[in-house]
Structure formats: C-alpha cells, structure tokens
Amino acid sequence: xxRYAMVIDTIRxxxxxxxxxxxxxxNDVPLGFARDWIVQITNGVYGDLRLEIQSxxxxxxxxxxxxxxxxxxxSHVAEGGIVLVNHDECIGCQACITSCPYDxxxxxxxxYVDKCTFCHHRTTKGENPACVDVCPTYAMTFGDLDxxxxxxxxxxxxxxxxxxxxxxxxxxxxFFLD
Amino acid sequence: xxxxxxxxxxxxxxxxPHLHAWGWEISLYLYLGxxxxxxxxxxxxxxxxxxxxxxxxxxxxxxFFTPLLLAIGLGALFVDxxxxxxxxxxxxxxxxxxxxxWGAWTLLFMFPLSILWPAMYIKELFPEIKWPHPAFDKIIDxxxxxxxxxxxxIIVLSVVLGVYTGILxxxxxxxxxxxxxxxxxxxxxxxxSTGVAFTMMLSKDKAEKLKFSRIDILxxxxxITIVVHLIMGYLASxxxxxxxxxxxxxxxxxxxxxxLFFLFGLIVPLVLEVLELRGRPINMKVAATFVxxxxxxxxxxxxxxxxxxxxxxxx
Numbered sequence: 001x002x003r004y005a006m007v008i009d010t011i012r013x014x015x016x017x018x019x020x021x022x023x024x025x026x027n028d029v030p031l032g033f034a035r036d037w038i039v040q041i042t043n044g045v046y047g048d049l050r051l052e053i054q055s056x057x058x059x060x061x062x063x064x065x066x067x068x069x070x071x072x073x074x075s076h077v078a079e080g081g082i083v084l085v086n087h088d089e090c091i092g093c094q095a096c097i098t099s100c101p102y103d104x105x106x107x108x109x110x111x112y113v114d115k116c117t118f119c120h121h122r123t124t125k126g127e128n129p130a131c132v133d134v135c136p137t138y139a140m141t142f143g144d145l146d147x148x149x150x151x152x153x154x155x156x157x158x159x160x161x162x163x164x165x166x167x168x169x170x171x172x173x174x175f176f177l178d
Numbered sequence: 179x180x181x182x183x184x185x186x187x188x189x190x191x192x193x194x195p196h197l198h199a200w201g202w203e204i205s206l207y208l209y210l211g212x213x214x215x216x217x218x219x220x221x222x223x224x225x226x227x228x229x230x231x232x233x234x235x236x237x238x239x240x241x242f243f244t245p246l247l248l249a250i251g252l253g254a255l256f257v258d259x260x261x262x263x264x265x266x267x268x269x270x271x272x273x274x275x276x277x278x279x280w281g282a283w284t285l286l287f288m289f290p291l292s293i294l295w296p297a298m299y300i301k302e303l304f305p306e307i308k309w310p311h312p313a314f315d316k317i318i319d320x321x322x323x324x325x326x327x328x329x330x331x332i333i334v335l336s337v338v339l340g341v342y343t344g345i346l347x348x349x350x351x352x353x354x355x356x357x358x359x360x361x362x363x364x365x366x367x368x369x370x371s372t373g374v375a376f377t378m379m380l381s382k383d384k385a386e387k388l389k390f391s392r393i394d395i396l397x398x399x400x401x402i403t404i405v406v407h408l409i410m411g412y413l414a415s416x417x418x419x420x421x422x423x424x425x426x427x428x429x430x431x432x433x434x435x436x437x438l439f440f441l442f443g444l445i446v447p448l449v450l451e452v453l454e455l456r457g458r459p460i461n462m463k464v465a466a467t468f469v470x471x472x473x474x475x476x477x478x479x480x481x482x483x484x485x486x487x488x489x490x491x492x493x
Contacts, residue, residue, distance in 0.1 A: 017186040038186035045179065069349060071279035072267040089267050092260030094192075094199040095278050101352035101489045103197060106190040111261035165489045167416075168351065 002080040003145040004118055005173040006132070007152045007161070008055055012139035015040060015053040019131035019140065023057075026119060026130035030109050035116040036131060052178065055131065055140065058083060058104040058116040059164065059172030066096035066105065075113070080144075081173060082120055087112040101168040118142070145173070182491050197353075197485040203258035205477040208343040209372075210251030211285075212365055212473065214244045215340035216373015218292060220393075222329040222336070233389065235381035238299040243376070244292040252285065277349045281342040288335050295332060298325055340366035343477075347484055354418040355425065356484040358411050364404045368473050371397040375447075375469035378462050387462050391451045394469065398448045405440060422487035431483045439479060443472010 015038045023029060023036050036057035043050045060083045067075045067083065074089035075096045085096075085105075090112040097105045097113060108114040119129035123142070127133075132140040143152035155161070156175060163172040184194075192198050221241045224230060230237040259265055269286065273279040297318050300307060309315060321328065344365030347356040374394045381387045412423035425431045450465035 015185060020186045033190050034186065034188040037184050037188040040183050040185050042181045042183075043179075065350070065352060068275045069278065071273060071276045071282060072264075073271050073273060074267070087261075088264065090261050091264045091267050092262070093258070093278060094260065095276070095350075097193070097199045098197065098485070099350045099352050103190075103193050103488070103490060106193050107199075107260045111263075113260075168489055 001146050003173070004060065004080040004082055004123065005143065005145045005152050005156075005175060006057075006060075006118070006129070007141045007143075007155045007175045007177060009139045009141075009155075009159075009177045010052045010054055011177065012137040013053045013055060013135075014137055014139075016136060018134045018136055019055045022130040022134040023116070023119075026122075027117070029114075033106055033108070033114070035104075035114070054164075054176055056102070056104075056164065057131075057174065058100075058118075059102055059170065059174045060116075060118060062171035062173060063169060065099040065101070065170060069095040069099040071095060078120065080123070082118045082123070083115075084117055084120060085113050085115060101165055101170065102172075180491070197488065199485065200258065200481055202478070203254040205474075205481045206254045207251045207258070208346070208365065208481065209474050209477040210247045210254075211343045212340055212369025212477075213372045213376060213470075214247050214251070214288070214292065215336040215343075215366070216370040217241060217244055217247075217376055218288075218295065218332050218373075219336040219340070219370060220373055220377065220390075221295065222333040225329045226326070226333065233386050235383065235386055236377045236390065238296070238303055240373075240377045240380055241292065242296040242299075242303075244296070245289065248285070248289055248292055252289070277342060277346045281339075281346060284335055284338050284342060288332075288339055291328060291332050291335065294321055294328065298322060337366065340369040343369060347480060350484070352489060353484040353487050354416070354422045354489070355412075355487040356480070357419075358408065358415070360404055360408055360411060361480070364401070364408065365477075367397055367400050367404065368476055371401060372470055372473040375466035375473075378466040379470075388455065391454060391462055391465070394465075395448060395451050395455070398444050398451075398469070401444055402440075402448075405444075418487070418489055422483075425483045425486060430486075431479050434475060434479045435483075439472050439475045442468055443475055447472070 017038050020034060020036055029035055036055060039054045039056050041052045060081060064077060064083055067077055072089045072091055074086045076084060078084045092111050105113050105115040122129060128142045132142045141151050141155060143150035145152060155177060159177045161175045161177050163175055188194060217240045220236045224233045225237050268282045272283060341362040344362035348358055348361035351357045371394055374390050378387055378390045412419045426435045447465040447468040450460050454460040454462055
C-alpha cells in the first residue's frame with residue numbers, strides 16, 4: 001500500500017510563496033483563490049520572539065471528515081490516501097468545506113468544490129507535486145509513508161515533527177519539522 | 179502570546195476572513211424542515227390516538243400547508259447549492275455517514291407523504307373542490323385504507339426530520355459551536371414547538387387551542403432546559419468550545435441569542451401562554467407568533483455562529 005505524505009521543514013522555509021505560485025500555475029487555480037498558502041506563526045513577546053513559517057494546504061487526512069460528510073461521494077480517498085473531489089459528483093452543498101477544520105477547501109467559480117490534490121496528475125506518474133519541485137530551499141519533501149526507506153520516513157524518524165490541530169482527530173498527512 | 183498570520187494573501191471567497199459557506203438559505207431550510215416535522219408529528223400522533231375529530235386543525239387543516247412549506251425549504255436548499263445541475267447526484271447513493279445524505283432521502287419520502295396526508299381530508303374540509311380528473315379520487319381512495327400505516331410512517335419520519343435539522347450541524351466537529359450532542363434534540367423540540375404554534379395560529383376551537391398551548395408550555399420548558407445544558411456544555415468542554423462560547427456570552431451573537439431567541443422566542447410566549455391558561459384575556463396567536471419568530475431566529479443564530487467558530491486562529 002502507498003500512503004502519500006508531505007514533510008515541510010519549517011527551519012528551511014523562508015516563506016517566499018513560490019509553492020503558492022507554482023500550485024496556481026500548475027493547477028490553473030482561479031484568480032483570487034489559493035490551494036496552498038503561507039502562514040507565519042509568531043510566539044513570545046517583543047525581545048524574545050520565535051518565528052515559524054509554514055506552507056499549508058489540505059492535509060489529506062487519514063480520518064477524513066470531508067469525505068464522511070459528503071452526501072454524494074464526490075469527496076473521496078483515492079489511491080495513496082490522496083483526498084480528491086470528483087467534480088461531476090459534487091453538488092456544491094459545501095458540507096465538506098464546513099467539516100474541514102483547516103478551511104482548506106473553497107468553491108471553484110464553476111461551482112464545484114476545489115482543493116489541493118497533492119498534484120495527483122503528477123504523482124500518478126511518479127513525479128513530485130509542483131510545490132515540492134519549485135521550493136528553492138528544498139524545504140518540502142513528498143513520498144510514501146509506508147515505504148520505510150522513503151525520504152519522508154527518514155525525516156519523520158530523525159527529526160522532531162508535528163501536524164496542525166492534531167486534537168481535531170483527523171490524522172493529517174502533512175507534517176512540519178521544527 | 180501566539181499570532182498566526184497568512185502572509186501569502188489568501189482570500190478564498192466564502193472562507194476568509196471566516197467561513198461563510200451557508201447563508202439564509204440553510205437557516206430557512208432547517209427552520210421549515212423543523213416546522214413541517216412539528217406539524218406532521220402532532221397531526222399523525224392525534225390521528226393514531228383516535229382524536230382526529232377532537233383536534234381537527236392539528237390533524238386535518240394544518241398539514242395542508244406542509245407541502246408548500248417543504249417546497250419552500252427545499253427551494254432554499256437548492257438555491258444554496260453552487261453546482262446546481264448536479265443536485266440529482268444526491269439520489270444516486272445513500273451515505274449513512276453523511277447526515278445530509280440521509281436527510282435528503284428522508285425528505286424524498288416525506289414530501290409525497292406531506293401531500294398524501296392532507297389529500298385524505300380534502301373532501302371533508304373543502305367539499306366544493308372538484309378534481310380536474312377522476313383519477314385523483316381514485317388515488318386518494320386507494321391510499322385511504324392505509325392511512326394508519328401512513329400515520330406511523332410520517333410520525334417516524336417527522337422525528338427523523340426534526341432531529342436531522344440539528345444533527346446536520348452537530349456532525350461537523352470542525353465547528354466548535356455546532357459540535358455537541360444536544361443540537362439534534364434541541365432542534366427537534368424547537369421544531370415541535372413551532373409546529374404546535376402553527377396549529378394554534380390556525381385553530382378556531384378554544385379547547386384545541388388550550389390543549390396545544392399546554393403542549394407548547396411543556397416544549398418551551400424543555401427548550402429552556404436544553405439552552406442551559408447547551409451553555410453548560412460549552413463551558414465544560416474543550417478549550418475551543420469554551421473560547422467560542424463567548425459568541426453567546428458577550429460576543430456578537432449575544433443579543434440575537436438571548437434577547438431575540440431566548441427572551442422573545444421562549445420566555446415571552448411562555449409567560450403569555452401561562453397567563454392565558456390562568457384565564458387572562460390574551461390572544462394565543464400573539465404567543466404563537468413569538469414562538470414561530472424565535473424558532474427562525476434560533477436557526478439563523480446557530481447556522482451563522484457555528485461558521486464563525488473554528489479550530490484555527492488566523493488573523
């Protein structure tokens with residue numbers, strides 16, 4: 001079994017947003033919308049601050065509230081654990097949007113719900129998602145969690161890592177190294 | 179302190195700065211769904227108990243409005259869909275995990291039953307009506323022997339529909355204001371109360387009005403208890419729910435929840451109904467109007483406040 005995951009090194013990430021632009025270009029994301037985005041998290045008080053930069057997107061969760069609440073089955077888990085939306089089955093009820101704790105989905109101007117696909121059209125050919133390939137600081141790694149020798153597994157076993165809002169119980173598959 | 183800022187300029191329509199996926203359409207849909215559930219529940223309940231002639235407004239007259247109310251509600255739901263041409267996909271699969279799916283299927287059965295039930299009383303209530311085709315009479319006569327079965331089906335479906343209007347929201351654990359187990363019973367009781375109020379509005383029989391006024395007092399008392407549990411539940415729950423309970427406790431929904439819903443939608447009609455039962459000359463339609471208004475406000479407040487609440491803390 002293949003279980004895709006993305007590992008993002010917050011030490012390397014400089015927040016240049018190349019990943020955001022690459023995604024918009026690669027996936028023809030409509031103007032004014034974003035499938036991925038950059039978040040700056042500042043902790044502490046003036047004089048003693050810590051800044052962390054994260055490139056965020058759909059977490060392609062293992063326990064998927066979006067798939068569970070979809071009334072038509074348009075939201076589904078494809079091979080490799082990638083969460084996708086079948087446009088021809090989506091009625092635009094937005095139940096999946098409301099059920100996502102990460103606010104990672106939006107309504108495409110054509111009416112169906114859209115989101116990060118981990119560049120499914122590329123990964124099925126063995127390529128990386130566009131955001132991973134363009135990252136100038138090599139902060140992003142994509143691979144198979146079930147392959148013990150994969151780069152993502154090596155990073156997750158050797159570096160301290162976390163996911164976003166793990167208490168939501170969704171078991172995200174986008175990890176952040178810190 | 180922690181500050182989280184999106185720096186890449188994300189401004190997804192309907193998502194940022196906070197979620198606004200569902201507007202008035204869903205609030206109205208949930209309200210009318212609950213109202214229809216309430217009307218049909220009591221219509222069939224008193225039919226099954228053999229009291230159709232004792233409470234004719236509840237059993238016979240009020241259900242005449244349910245197909246129209248359901249149609250308006252379903253129309254609102256349709257307006258809310260953003261990929262309308264594919265709405266029929268709702269009925270190509272049954273997904274028990276998705277409340278919206280089983281709600282859609284419940285409505286598929288409920289809608290024809292809401293037409294069929296009042297059809298049983300058309301000749302009795304409106305004898306002057308002439309059908310354009312004799313087939314209509316044949317259809318009604320065909321179903322008449324099965325009216326008790328129909329009543330049992332409707333009473334079950336009306337409870338499912340009433341609970342569904344709340345569970346539709348509470349199934350979303352991403353929204354702390356919605357994610358509690360009491361929203362289903364809350365919306366069911368509120369729906370029953372609005373159904374009772376609707377019957378009180380139509381009834382011209384004093385004994386029937388008094389009976390439904392008594393039922394409404396009980397339902398409002400249950401609602402008040404549920405509101406207390408709801409707020410206690412927020413305050414005794416996770417950090418997110420404690421944080422977002424501020425929406426009702428000093429925040430932007432405080433006025434609409436406590437004044438428009440709780441005071442005018444529950445307390446005022448409760449007081450009016452109690453006074454009326456004690457013999458004061460109060461028009462019951464006033465109390466019923468307040469109940470119907472409160473039910474509508476409740477749906478709007480819950481739908482909107484739930485979307486404001488989130489696990490995230492972007493600025």
